[in-house]
Amino acid sequence: MTDAQQLKLYATHPHPCSYFADREAKTIFIDPEAKISGPVYSELSRRGFRRSGNHLYRPDCDACKACIASRVPVTLFRPSRTQRRVEKRNNDLVAHILSAPNADAYPLYEKYINGRHRDGDMYPPSKDQFDSFLGLGTEDTQYVHFYLGDALVAVAVTDVLNDGLSAIYTFYDPEYPQRSLGVYGILWQIARCHDLALPYLYLGYWIRDCQKMRYKTDYKPIELLMSDRWLRLT
Structure with missing residues (x-):
């Protein structure tokens, strides 16, 4: 069982924002190879992470904080x-x-x-x-x-x-x-x-x-x- 504190985080390069045409976005995501237990997934959700497919991610944009869990x-x-x-x-x-x-x-x-x-x-x-x-x-x-x-x-x-x-x-x-x-x-x-x-x-x-x-x-x-x-x- 992997603890939330021990998870590896990765950041994407800036990419076009899905919500605002004039902005760039950046995302941090959990190592997709990590074994995420139910309690750890729950803790990550409390910290603002979301799941899409097998990726757990959170926006991490430099100049914009518009996405709020x-x-x-x-x-x-x-x-x-x-x-x-x-x-x-x-x-x-x-x-x-x-x-x-x-x-x-x-x-x-x-x-x-x-x-x-x-x-x-x-x-x-x-x-x-x-x-x-x-x-x-x-x-x-x-x-x-x-x-x-x-x-x-x-x-x-x-x-x-x-x-x-x-x-x-x-x-x-x-x-x-x-x-x-x-x-x-x-x-x-x-x-x-x-x-x-x-x-x-x-x-x-x-x-x-x-x-x-x-x-x-x-x-x-x-x-x-x-x-x-x-x-x-x-």
Whole structure:
């Protein structure tokens, strides 16, 4: 078992930022050959690291600190009126928790990227990209498949930590905009934390000036990791 203090860290060269066209980004990541135990992964999440495929990483930009790790303290969370409507609108969905994505997951992912993220760095989608990004889970990764009747309409990829769930990625059928399936995926994971008696849902990086990443503060209260301390915003 590797201790978090003993892990080797690597830094990327500056590269184009995924969120701001006029900025460069730099990332530090954990040695991908290191054996990361569940407790160490949980500790790294508390320190602001995220998982993408088999990489654990954290932004380390020289001139920008816009990416701020966020998490929801689930016992304090109170859904807004809009969020309660989303829950009600989707109470006919059935969730299946699997240890790997099923055969319907990639076609749904491809449809989602083509329909919602043609301007992003995951376009065009490919099966290799899907496998390396979402298929390489940990032993504690769960793939929550949401069904409307026999139709798969959303998949939420989530990692189980010692103190919460880490919402890795949610993709869904863009033909159901009225259902707000992305919102529902987060609300479902908050409820799942309650069921498992886990105190936090880790939501990834909140970026105030990026519309795609600003939504995390819609889930209140939210905690943001600033100057190595989790600060609660209500």
